[in-house]
Every structure is written in C-alpha cells, then in structure tokens.
Amino acid sequence: MSRTPQNMRPGNNGQNQGKDTRGRITFGLLIGLVVVVLLVSFLNRGPTAQTLTYSQFLSDVSAHHIKTAVIDNSSGQITGTLSNGKSYSLYGPDPAFQSEVTALKKAGVSYNFQTSSPSILGTILEYVILIGGFALVWIFISRRSQGSMSGIMSIGRSKARVYSPERPRTTFDDIAGYQGVKGEVKEIVDFLSDPTRFTELGARIPKGILLVGPPGTGKTLLARAVAGEAGVPFMSVSGSDFMEMFVGVGASRVRDLFQTARKQAPSIIFIDEIDSIGRKRGTGLGGGHDEREQTLNQMLSEMDGFDPAEGIVVMAATNRPDILDPALLRPGRFDRQVVVPLPDLDERTAILEVHTRSKKLASDVDLTVVARGTPGMSGADLANLVNEAALNAVRRSSSEIAMEDFEYSRDRVLMGQRRESTILSDEEKERVAFHEGGHAVLAYVLQYSDPVHKVTILPTGMALGVTQQLPLEERHLYPKEYIEDSLVVRMGGRVAELLVYGDLSTGASNDLQGNTELARRMVREWGMSERIGPMAWGSQNVVFLGEDLLHSSDYSDRTARLVDEEVERILREQEERASKILKTHLPGLVNVANALLERETISGSDVAELVDKAFGKPVHPEGKKNATIAKLEDFRPTAALPVAGNANHSKITPND
Structure with missing residues (x-):
C-alpha cells in the first residue's frame, strides 16, 4: 500500500498545524514579554523598608528617632535608618525645605544629598519592551488581515473531507442484509483494488454509481463501507457544500474536487444529497445562469466531458431521483443506479x-x-x-x-408518546371507546384487513385513541380487496358513533383525510374505477420544480368531475359496508367498548375473543384470518408475466 501524502489527511492538517505553531510562538513571545516586565520592576525595587509619612518623619527627627538620612535631589525620596536600626523610606518635597535641613542638623542626624541616575539596563529594557510590544501588535494585525484575505481567496476550494486508506471506519460486515446492493458496490471496490482483471477483458468500470432509496436506508453508511473496503483515497462531500452566495464558486469547488481526486487516482468521490445541485436545468425562475446550474454544468463536464476524469469513481446518494437532470443520469456519468430499499x-x-x-x-x-x-x-x-x-x-x-x-x-x-397530561371526561372517553372499537371490530371481521395488534383509548401522539394493526406477512403489492377493506376499517370509528349516538364528532377527521386520499389514488393512479378505466395520472403534489408552475392539467374538467364522482362513490359504498358489518356485530362492538373503558388498553386477541363471544360462534371458522386471496391459482396465467411495481407507493399506515 502506498504511503499517504500529507495533503490526504482530513481537514488539511498541514496548514492547520502551521497555524497552530505560529500561534504558539506568538503566545510564547507575549508570555516572555510579561516576564521581562515583571523582572525589570523587581530589579528596580529597593530593599524592603518601613514607609513613613512626611509629618511622621519630622516628628521622629524632633524625637531623635532618625539616625541617618539620604535625600535624593532628583526625586525627593528620603531614605535612611532609624535609631533602632530599621530602614525607612518616604517622599518629601522636591527640592527639600531649608527648615527640614535645619531640623536634621539640630537633631544630630547624619544626612547627605545625592542625585540618582537611571540604570542603563533598565532604560534599555524599557525601550526593548516598548518596541517589542508595538512589533507584536503589528505582526498580529498583519497576520489576521492575511488570514482574512486567504479565506476570501480560498472560497473556491473544495470542502471535501479526505479519508486515507489507513483509517477505515466502516466495512461491509457492519451492514446487515442488502446482499444484492453490497454485491454491486463491491464490484467497484474490486476494480479499484485489482483493475487488471477487468481491463484484460476490455471491461470498463462505471464512472458513477447513484444510490437511490428512502431516507434512513443506509446509503451514506454504504458509502462509508466502500471507504473502508476500497483501500484508496475517499473524498466525501455534501451537495450543499458546493453552493455559495457568489456565482461561480460552486463550479470552482467542483474543479478543485476533481483536480484533487486526479492527483490521488484511483480514488472515490462521494456526494451526499446530490439532488441539491443536480436538479433539472431550465426549471428555475432566474434563467440558466444561476449558481446551481453552473455547478451542475461543471460537474457534467468533469464526469464525462472533453477531458474526462480517469481512475475516479463518483458515488452519490439521493432519495429524489425523479428531479435529477437527465444529462446526469445518462451512461458515461452515472452509469448505474443502485436501489437501496426498505429492509424486509x-x-x-x-x-x-x-x-x-x-x-x-x-x-x-x-x-x-x-x-x-x-x-x-x-x-x-x-x-x-x-x-x-x-x-x-x-x-x-x-x-x-x-x-x-x-x-x-x-x-x-x-x-407516538402517551400524553399523560390530557384527561378526558367520562363522556369523551366513552365516545373514544366506541370509535376505536369500531375500527377494531372491522379490522378483526374483514378477511383482507391486517389483524389488530393493540387498541387503546389513552391519548397517544396527536390522537385520543389508537387502533394498531400489524400485517401477517411482507406486502409488495396491494390487491383491490385489501385496499377496500382498509377503507372500511378507517370508516369504522365514524360509523360506530353514528350507530351508538346518532350523531358525529370531530374524531374521524384523520380517518376521512386518509380515506379520501386512498380512494383518489385508486381512481387516479391505480386504475381501480370502471368508469375511468385503465388510465392513470400522477398525484397532485405541491409545486417543487419551476416547470410545475406552468404545467397544465393532465385531464379535462369533465374527467375531473368524473374522478370526484368516483371517489365519492367508493367512499359511500365502503361506508355502507362498514355500517352493515357493525350492525351485525353490534353486541361485539359493545363488548369491546366496555373492555376499553374498563382496561383502557386491550390486545388483538382480546378483541377476537370478545367479538366471537358476542357473535355466538367464531367469526373465522378456521380460527385465523386468511391473509391471501382465495383461489389465487384460478387466476394465474399459464405463462409468467412481468409485474411492474410502483416504487413510489407508500405503505398503508395503521389507523389512528
């Protein structure tokens, strides 16, 4: 393994170490300056003596307590010894009064006059300290200004973090499952480790790998595992790191990133959240010269332009591949898309x-x-x-x-978190019990609905009560019968309140919203309406791209009215089904509601036992619900047909 260059270390440690060294030297000089000042002041201090006031000195002279006196003509300082042998010191008038001298003569004090001159060493040190202080301040200000200028000049440098091969942090062993995904990525690692096996057969490694999947599926973790397995320099950067308020900075950072990667080739560049710079061009409101588009153009040129990068593999991660520019996804740039799905x-x-x-x-x-x-x-x-x-x-x-x-x-x-602070009245608690009981009874009785796991009337999350369902098996396709039964289960709370109280409350708000959206998708996207037929239109999302602002409707006003009529028909039919089933199992609904009022939380097995007891016999004679469509073999074609799954299909969530 080759020796790692100095500039491969994360965060450009060489420059940081130089700055730290200069900072330590400056700090040491300042400390030395302080020490010199203290030393000079200590040297200039005389011997420790008793300090007297001028009036006390005159009194001691008259009382013959003064033995000797030395009067400094330049400063007016008087020093000497007392009759008891101790030293004294004070500052008198400058020049000395004649009366003071006369008093010394009368008292028989041995006095003398002197003119002191400053120490040459002290004078030199004072000038050195003064000049040195100015010099240090000047150096500090000049370096700060140079640092500011270097920061402005380095704004176009890449902010990528470079990881050396000697410091692997994550390996494929740290990633559970995803064997197919790891197999595709491991091919890149094998090529970078031993490219001769591929080049002998004329195989060309993909220049770019795009990791696509929902948030939280481990795309960034997979890239970190490549860093630990590849044994080559790995540069990690976020898509937002290219963006700056100045136009052209992002393109400059892209150039700097690829230049650094070329110097260390073979190497890997990982761009997290590439959709922040890779969105479709021509969709912005500011024309084609904004910062994002210039950054994307530079990246397209670097990946496969006139002078393409060799020996560099670009990995990127996103959960929005639908908004990426087509030029970014073509072969020669991101040759391969690796889907990282939700785990089974x-x-x-x-x-x-x-x-x-x-x-x-x-x-x-x-x-x-x-x-x-x-x-x-x-x-x-x-x-x-x-x-x-x-x-x-x-x-x-x-x-x-x-x-x-x-x-x-x-x-x-x-x-959600249980809300202990929310206290329901007895009337509200009873209504919530019948509401959740309606969900639970229908979820148990209906053949294709997911079984009930738990029912509670304790305020949880944003809901006053929750009916939780868990599937018996992994689902990748949802048949129409399953979706219709899901609509009926969601209607259970509203219908139960109508049957018991004869009126409605606001508790079914979330149920109605979910049902309306589900029924609309049945009509508009999944072709489950006979009047609409085998046609589909995309979901009406919020405006995300500029091209959506001027996007016309996919269908006419007549079709829109027909869609609304079909949605209303589906919801009313499933509401009628829910009403018929709950009328049949009304005693079971009462049993479940009473159990909830008594225990507040019951399990799915408790719901089954209460409904079967009220019904007089098991609702499901086999003792469990059938999770598959009956007689599926009768509809199976003789030849295998491909089934296209909807990658954007969201899983139907439990009722709340």
Missing part, C-alpha cells in the same frame, strides 16, 4: 442484531418477533427503536432490555 423481514432481523451487539438483552427478547412488528421501518428507524427500548429500560431501573421495552418503544415510534 430477514434484513430487519439482521439489522436489529447489529444494533443490539453492545446491548444487554433479557432472555425473553426475540428479535424476530420485533422485526415482524416493524414493517416499513428503515435501518435508522430500527436504530432509534433499539435506543428507545434501552432508554425505557434505564427508566425502569433495569439492568437488561426486556421484550416489554421493545413493545413500549414500538408503540412510541408507531403511535
């Missing part, structure tokens, strides 16, 4: 094992059960889950993290 069940289990390595776990902790109860969570979410469980164990004064701590942590992450 096995990967979540492995991630939990990594995050609990240094934790003391109780014997009842089953990480597989914890992983089953956390669908849709990213690696960052799971790390936070483990930390919350550890904090709860500390609050319980326990030496181990038990399963109840993981249960508490999951409930807090999924449903």
Whole structure:
C-alpha cells in the first residue's frame, strides 16, 4: 500500500498545524514579554523598608528617632535608618525645605544629598519592551488581515473531507442484509483494488454509481463501507457544500474536487444529497445562469466531458431521483443506479442484531418477533427503536432490555408518546371507546384487513385513541380487496358513533383525510374505477420544480368531475359496508367498548375473543384470518408475466 501524502489527511492538517505553531510562538513571545516586565520592576525595587509619612518623619527627627538620612535631589525620596536600626523610606518635597535641613542638623542626624541616575539596563529594557510590544501588535494585525484575505481567496476550494486508506471506519460486515446492493458496490471496490482483471477483458468500470432509496436506508453508511473496503483515497462531500452566495464558486469547488481526486487516482468521490445541485436545468425562475446550474454544468463536464476524469469513481446518494437532470443520469456519468430499499423481514432481523451487539438483552427478547412488528421501518428507524427500548429500560431501573421495552418503544415510534397530561371526561372517553372499537371490530371481521395488534383509548401522539394493526406477512403489492377493506376499517370509528349516538364528532377527521386520499389514488393512479378505466395520472403534489408552475392539467374538467364522482362513490359504498358489518356485530362492538373503558388498553386477541363471544360462534371458522386471496391459482396465467411495481407507493399506515 502506498504511503499517504500529507495533503490526504482530513481537514488539511498541514496548514492547520502551521497555524497552530505560529500561534504558539506568538503566545510564547507575549508570555516572555510579561516576564521581562515583571523582572525589570523587581530589579528596580529597593530593599524592603518601613514607609513613613512626611509629618511622621519630622516628628521622629524632633524625637531623635532618625539616625541617618539620604535625600535624593532628583526625586525627593528620603531614605535612611532609624535609631533602632530599621530602614525607612518616604517622599518629601522636591527640592527639600531649608527648615527640614535645619531640623536634621539640630537633631544630630547624619544626612547627605545625592542625585540618582537611571540604570542603563533598565532604560534599555524599557525601550526593548516598548518596541517589542508595538512589533507584536503589528505582526498580529498583519497576520489576521492575511488570514482574512486567504479565506476570501480560498472560497473556491473544495470542502471535501479526505479519508486515507489507513483509517477505515466502516466495512461491509457492519451492514446487515442488502446482499444484492453490497454485491454491486463491491464490484467497484474490486476494480479499484485489482483493475487488471477487468481491463484484460476490455471491461470498463462505471464512472458513477447513484444510490437511490428512502431516507434512513443506509446509503451514506454504504458509502462509508466502500471507504473502508476500497483501500484508496475517499473524498466525501455534501451537495450543499458546493453552493455559495457568489456565482461561480460552486463550479470552482467542483474543479478543485476533481483536480484533487486526479492527483490521488484511483480514488472515490462521494456526494451526499446530490439532488441539491443536480436538479433539472431550465426549471428555475432566474434563467440558466444561476449558481446551481453552473455547478451542475461543471460537474457534467468533469464526469464525462472533453477531458474526462480517469481512475475516479463518483458515488452519490439521493432519495429524489425523479428531479435529477437527465444529462446526469445518462451512461458515461452515472452509469448505474443502485436501489437501496426498505429492509424486509430477514434484513430487519439482521439489522436489529447489529444494533443490539453492545446491548444487554433479557432472555425473553426475540428479535424476530420485533422485526415482524416493524414493517416499513428503515435501518435508522430500527436504530432509534433499539435506543428507545434501552432508554425505557434505564427508566425502569433495569439492568437488561426486556421484550416489554421493545413493545413500549414500538408503540412510541408507531403511535407516538402517551400524553399523560390530557384527561378526558367520562363522556369523551366513552365516545373514544366506541370509535376505536369500531375500527377494531372491522379490522378483526374483514378477511383482507391486517389483524389488530393493540387498541387503546389513552391519548397517544396527536390522537385520543389508537387502533394498531400489524400485517401477517411482507406486502409488495396491494390487491383491490385489501385496499377496500382498509377503507372500511378507517370508516369504522365514524360509523360506530353514528350507530351508538346518532350523531358525529370531530374524531374521524384523520380517518376521512386518509380515506379520501386512498380512494383518489385508486381512481387516479391505480386504475381501480370502471368508469375511468385503465388510465392513470400522477398525484397532485405541491409545486417543487419551476416547470410545475406552468404545467397544465393532465385531464379535462369533465374527467375531473368524473374522478370526484368516483371517489365519492367508493367512499359511500365502503361506508355502507362498514355500517352493515357493525350492525351485525353490534353486541361485539359493545363488548369491546366496555373492555376499553374498563382496561383502557386491550390486545388483538382480546378483541377476537370478545367479538366471537358476542357473535355466538367464531367469526373465522378456521380460527385465523386468511391473509391471501382465495383461489389465487384460478387466476394465474399459464405463462409468467412481468409485474411492474410502483416504487413510489407508500405503505398503508395503521389507523389512528
């Protein structure tokens, strides 16, 4: 392995060390100056003597207490010895009064006059100190001004942090799961470590790898693992580090970054959050000469322009690949896109094992059960889950993290913190119990809905009560029956209040919002309306790019009216279904509501037992719900057809 150059160390330590050395020298000179001043003042001090006042001196002369006296003509200082042998000192009038001299004669004091001259050494030191002080102040001011000028001149330098091969921090062993993702990235590491294996066959390594995935899935962690595995210089920079208030600074920093990488090739450049500088050009309101577009143009030129960079691999991470400029994604720049998805069940289990390595776990902790109860969570979410469980164990004064701590942590992450300060009246608590009971009963009765895990009427998060559902298995496609049953479950709280009280409350606000959005996506995006047919339009998001400002509607006003009618039809039909089912299981709803009023929190098995008891027989004869579509084999084609998944499809969240 080659020796690391001095400029490869993080933060340009050579310059920092030079600045620290100069600072220490200046500080040492100042300390020395202070010491010299103290030394001079000490040398100029005479012997320690008793200080007298002038009136006391005259009294002592008259009383014959003064033995000798020396009068300084230049300063008026009088020194001498007392009759008891002690020294004295005072400052008298300058020049001395004649009466003072006469009194000394009468008292028989041995007196003398002298004219003192300053010490040559003291005079020289005083001038040296004065000149040295001015010199140090001048040097300090000049260096500060030079530092300010150098800071202005270095504004175009890259802010990338450079990591040397001798300091790996993270390896692939620290990343649980994601074997396919690690395989694709490991190919880059192998090429940089031994490029001859690839060049012998004429293979060209991808110049750029774009890591795409939801937030918290470990894209930056994967890049850090490449730094630990590659054994080549690794430069890490954020997309926002290129942006500055001056136009052209970002392009200058891009040039400086690639020049540094060329000097150390083969090397890796990692750009985190590249969407901050890689957005589509021509979409801004200020034309094509703004800072962001100039920075992007320079990056395009550096990656694959007239003088492309060789031996440099650019890695970037983003969760918004849809807004990146097409020129950035073409082959020759970012040749390969690596999707880093949310972890599945096995990967979540492995991630939990990594995050609990240094934790003391109780014997009842089953990480597989914890992983089953956390669908849709990213690696960052799971790390936070483990930390919350550890904090709860500390609050319980326990030496181990038990399963109840993981249960508490999951409930807090999924449903929110319990609000102890919110106190409901008996009437409100009863209404909330029937509202959540409606959700729970429908979630248990319906065949395709996710099973109930827990129901509570304790204020949690932003809700006064929560019905939590957990899926039986990992889902990647959602059939229409599942979505319709989800709509019915969300309608359960509103319908239960209508059946019991005959009126409505504001408690169904969030349910109605979620149902309306879900039904609109059924009609506009998923083609689940017979009147609309096999057509889809993108979701109406907020204006994010400049091109959206002048973007016309994808469909006519007649189609918009038809979409609204279909959404209303779907919601009314599912509300009618919810009403029919709850009327059939009204005794079970009453049992669940009474149990909630009594215990405040019940489990999914309690809901099943209460509903079956009121129904007189098991609602599901097999004893459990069927999580798959019945007779799926009857609809399976003879030839395998590709199924296109929606990468932007968000998982249907539990009711709240």
